[in-house]
Amino acid sequence: MTAPDRLRLASLGLHPDRVRTLLVEWGNARAVLRAVERGQIEVSQAIRDRLDHDPADAARRAGADIVYREDLPDALAGLPDAPDLLYVRGVLSDRPGVAIVGSRRATSYGLRLARSFGRAVAGAGWPVISGLARGIDGAAHIGCLDGGGVGLAVLGCGVDVAYPREHRDLAARLLDGGGGVVSEYAPGARPEPWRFPPRNRIISGLASVVVVVEATVKGGALITAARALEQGRYVLAVPGDVDRETSRGCNLLIRDGAHPVLDVDDLLTSLTFALGLPPNRPPSANGDDPILRLLRGGGITLEALAVALGCSAPETIRRVSLLEAAGSVRKEGGVVSAR
Amino acid sequence: MCVAVVPYGVGMFASIASTALVGVDTRPVQVEVHAGQSRRASFSIVGLPDTAVREARERVLSALASSRFHVPAGRITVNLSPADLPKAGSAYDLPIALGTLVATGQVKPEATRVVALGELALNGDVRSVRGGLGAALVARGMARPCILAPDAAGEARRVPDSDVRGAANLVEAVGVALGRSPGTAVEPKPAPLVDRIPDLADVRGQLVARRALEVAAAGGHHLLMSGPPGAGKTMLAATLPSLLPPLTEEEALEVSLVWGAAGLARAGSLTPPFRSPHHTATVAAMVGGGSGMPGPGEVSTAHRGVLFLDELGEVPGRLLDALRQPIEDGHVTIARRGHTVRFPSAFQLVAATNPCPCGFENDRLVGCRCTETAKERYRSRFSGPFLDRFDMRVRVERLDLEAMTGPPGETSIEVKRRVLAARARQEERGTLNRLLQRRHLDEQTYTAGATRLLASAVDRFQLTARGWDRVRRVARTVSDLAGCDEVDESAVAEALGYRKSL
Numbered sequence: 001m002t003a004p005d006r007l008r009l010a011s012l013g014l015h016p017d018r019v020r021t022l023l024v025e026w027g028n029a030r031a032v033l034r035a036v037e038r039g040q041i042e043v044s045q046a047i048r049d050r051l052d053h054d055p056a057d058a059a060r061r062a063g064a065d066i067v068y069r070e071d072l073p074d075a076l077a078g079l080p081d082a083p084d085l086l087y088v089r090g091v092l093s094d095r096p097g098v099a100i101v102g103s104r105r106a107t108s109y110g111l112r113l114a115r116s117f118g119r120a121v122a123g124a125g126w127p128v129i130s131g132l133a134r135g136i137d138g139a140a141h142i143g144c145l146d147g148g149g150v151g152l153a154v155l156g157c158g159v160d161v162a163y164p165r166e167h168r169d170l171a172a173r174l175l176d177g178g179g180g181v182v183s184e185y186a187p188g189a190r191p192e193p194w195r196f197p198p199r200n201r202i203i204s205g206l207a208s209v210v211v212v213v214e215a216t217v218k219g220g221a222l223i224t225a226a227r228a229l230e231q232g233r234y235v236l237a238v239p240g241d242v243d244r245e246t247s248r249g250c251n252l253l254i255r256d257g258a259h260p261v262l263d264v265d266d267l268l269t270s271l272t273f274a275l276g277l278p279p280n281r282p283p284s285a286n287g288d289d290p291i292l293r294l295l296r297g298g299g300i301t302l303e304a305l306a307v308a309l310g311c312s313a314p315e316t317i318r319r320v321s322l323l324e325a326a327g328s329v330r331k332e333g334g335v336v337s338a339r
Numbered sequence: 340m341c342v343a344v345v346p347y348g349v350g351m352f353a354s355i356a357s358t359a360l361v362g363v364d365t366r367p368v369q370v371e372v373h374a375g376q377s378r379r380a381s382f383s384i385v386g387l388p389d390t391a392v393r394e395a396r397e398r399v400l401s402a403l404a405s406s407r408f409h410v411p412a413g414r415i416t417v418n419l420s421p422a423d424l425p426k427a428g429s430a431y432d433l434p435i436a437l438g439t440l441v442a443t444g445q446v447k448p449e450a451t452r453v454v455a456l457g458e459l460a461l462n463g464d465v466r467s468v469r470g471g472l473g474a475a476l477v478a479r480g481m482a483r484p485c486i487l488a489p490d491a492a493g494e495a496r497r498v499p500d501s502d503v504r505g506a507a508n509l510v511e512a513v514g515v516a517l518g519r520s521p522g523t524a525v526e527p528k529p530a531p532l533v534d535r536i537p538d539l540a541d542v543r544g545q546l547v548a549r550r551a552l553e554v555a556a557a558g559g560h561h562l563l564m565s566g567p568p569g570a571g572k573t574m575l576a577a578t579l580p581s582l583l584p585p586l587t588e589e590e591a592l593e594v595s596l597v598w599g600a601a602g603l604a605r606a607g608s609l610t611p612p613f614r615s616p617h618h619t620a621t622v623a624a625m626v627g628g629g630s631g632m633p634g635p636g637e638v639s640t641a642h643r644g645v646l647f648l649d650e651l652g653e654v655p656g657r658l659l660d661a662l663r664q665p666i667e668d669g670h671v672t673i674a675r676r677g678h679t680v681r682f683p684s685a686f687q688l689v690a691a692t693n694p695c696p697c698g699f700e701n702d703r704l705v706g707c708r709c710t711e712t713a714k715e716r717y718r719s720r721f722s723g724p725f726l727d728r729f730d731m732r733v734r735v736e737r738l739d740l741e742a743m744t745g746p747p748g749e750t751s752i753e754v755k756r757r758v759l760a761a762r763a764r765q766e767e768r769g770t771l772n773r774l775l776q777r778r779h780l781d782e783q784t785y786t787a788g789a790t791r792l793l794a795s796a797v798d799r800f801q802l803t804a805r806g807w808d809r810v811r812r813v814a815r816t817v818s819d820l821a822g823c824d825e826v827d828e829s830a831v832a833e834a835l836g837y838r839k840s841l
Binding site: 105106107108111134135241244246299301302303304306307312313314316317318319320321322324325327331332333334335 | 549796
């Protein structure tokens with residue numbers, strides 16, 4: 001066995017909390033491993049089998065670098081429950097980042113906001129951190145890519161495991177965009193439910209600000225928010241209808257003192273308080289086109305746009321298409337909005 | 340030399356022409372009747388008859404008796420030829436009766452020089468059956484008179500240069516067949532040349548949807564409308580026939596033949612048909628088929644007109660799959676043991692759907708309560724290849740009070756004038772824009788601006804090759820509406836606007 005003991009211990013697949021307790025109990029990774037080998041620590045057969053694997057080789061095959069605790073960004077490394085190491089594909093940025101998290105079962109309201117937040121944060125030059133899950137996480141990552149930003153995905157499975165499957169391309173695009181995909185679980189680790197709550201402490205740990213876009217009362221997003229508060233991070237939440245299941249968690253956070261996010265500009269203002277001036281200057285809005293001026297109040301249907309402009313339908317459709325092709329507006333579900 | 344004179348001869352034979360519907364085609368059928376001597380009376384029908392044809396025996400014998408003819412006492416054999424053509428229904432009663440009368444010597448052989456088609460009532464009355472129009476066409480080809488029930492005769496007279504005569508009962512039919520009686524034809528109710536259909540002027544507001552309808556009508560493009568419940572999608576779709584060019588006499592006859600095969604009457608209306616089958620329709624009802632001789636389905640009764648599918652999200656996948664061939668090929672082929680029938684199905688497809696399960700996604704007033712997962716599931720119901728058939732997609736909004744009480748828009752006639760001009764340009768080129776293939780699209784002239792915009796659209800909107808063709812097809816139509824030979828930037832820009840609505 002050439003791999004260092006700490007890597008071997010991490011690759012066994014024990015619950016992160018158990019690893020931490022064992023390290024306290026036995027002193028160091030080597031002692032823990034020896035105890036496992038001798039049967040002084042009771043583990044399942046599957047874990048015992050992994051004692052013989054070469055973890056360094058598995059990491060190489062997954063294309064992952066290993067970053068030990070002492071090399072992790074200080075914000076994360078300083079936490080009492082920081083992981084002993086992370087598997088990293090791509091780049092693990094140590095600039096302060098913004099986590100955008102929320103429910104997997106999101107509504108279009110949440111998805112739209114998550115995406116535009118991701119875009120705005122990326123545009124301002126801050127890394128966007130999320131969990132690559134379906135719903136809000138994915139939308140935030142996509143928004144980040146829209147804005148040409150650096151994205152970081154923290155997984156609840158091995159960095160080489162495509163989960164959720166439909167986000168396999170998204171992960172690849174994050175890497176292409178100079179971002180990273182990280183996990184404390186060894187390559188090949190399946191996305192088992194117990195892996196996700198510990199994962200959330202890493203998301204909030206890597207971020208300076210956590211924005212919760214949509215969350216149910218029992219969802220993982222609230223766990224992330226709770227960990228963020230323990231870790232002393234800023235928590236922002238997006239208010240929503242009080243009778244909508246997917247907004248209850250956020251509204252609860254706001255009642256308990258989280259700062260509400262009112263719109264993209266408000267988010268950027270709040271972030272500036274927390275993180276200082278954005279690295280990038282915001283692009284100046286093009287105010288010449290009357291359509292863009294109308295869109296400042298939010299999305300509007302083609303029909304309403306034609307009426308407001310006093311233009312014929314073909315003329316309106318043409319102008320919107322040209323703006324769309326130029327990338328200044330987008331049309332989704334019949335609603336035109338500024339990008 | 341001695342000829343035995345017996346009431347109905349020894350081995351006397353008669354053959355009368357009739358017709359069979361195969362799909363919408365009408366094929367000649369010979370009804371051969373042989374009267375032989377036998378101590379026991381018998382009457383048998385051979386030649387692939389179905390139950391209704393076999394029962395002709397009871398109707399014919401009763402009708403003969405009611406009409407005071409002799410009921411044959413010997414052995415009567417009826418053969419329907421060609422035997423491999425399946426014959427269905429009661430349409431052969433009349434030719435069988437005429438043939439029997441000739442074969443038994445009760446009527447002169449001259450009476451066989453006709454084409455006859457009709458059901459006999461037990462009292463000898465002639466009733467109309469499907470396929471009268473086709474019988475008239477066949478009779479014209481054989482240069483013979485065609486005998487039908489009076490109302491069927493009235494309709495079949497639309498076939499030019501035909502000699503169609505109506506007969507109210509068997510006795511009159513004999514007179515007509517012998518040329519002694521002119522027959523009685525009942526003129527069908529004069530068909531309104533244009534049906535009463537909703538006019539675009541009845542639609543308030545909806546600037547964008549109206550324009551989309553105009554473009555769709557001009558190029559014959561399949562159109563998908565999405566919007567919240569109550570936005571008026573059905574109403575908009577129903578106005579489409581009022582924007583389309585009227586059928587020519589020839590096309591109207593073709594449509595009537597299909598409708599006739601489906602057992603529907605359609606007089607001589609020149610308005611393109613509008614069919615809106617419910618989403619619970621069976622595959623057979625939609626594309627044709629059914630037991631026995633296959634009949635045309637909704638896609639064929641919509642031939643040369645509009646097929647409207649409401650609630651596309653509720654239409655089962657197998658129905659959508661079944662629709663793909665008729666949409667693609669313009670006809671339906673149904674294979675059965677021993678024969679294949681083909682129904683035309685060149686229709687324009689208009690479909691409507693709610694944008695999401697609750698219907699209120701992106702609505703101005705009502706909030707949508709669907710999760711993205713639920714919406715994803717809803718959209719995945721209509722398959723990608725099916726959605727690909729729609730050149731145009733448009734979003735229909737619910738009206739606000741202002742638009743509802745506002746002035747009516749243009750009438751259908753005004754819009755139709757522009758549609759006709761655009762269609763004329765397409766006719767010069769030789770192809771309806773909906774049918775333009777990539778090769779044709781490549782041949783069109785595009786201005787530099789149009790080419791540039793198309794290229795940037797491929798990048799920006801991630802257009803697929805098919806999507807790119809769709810945009811170019813619609814852009815061609817927009818240019819035709821504007822009276823331009825070249826496709827310019829503004830036409831492409833408008834076409835891009837009809838790219839997506841879901």
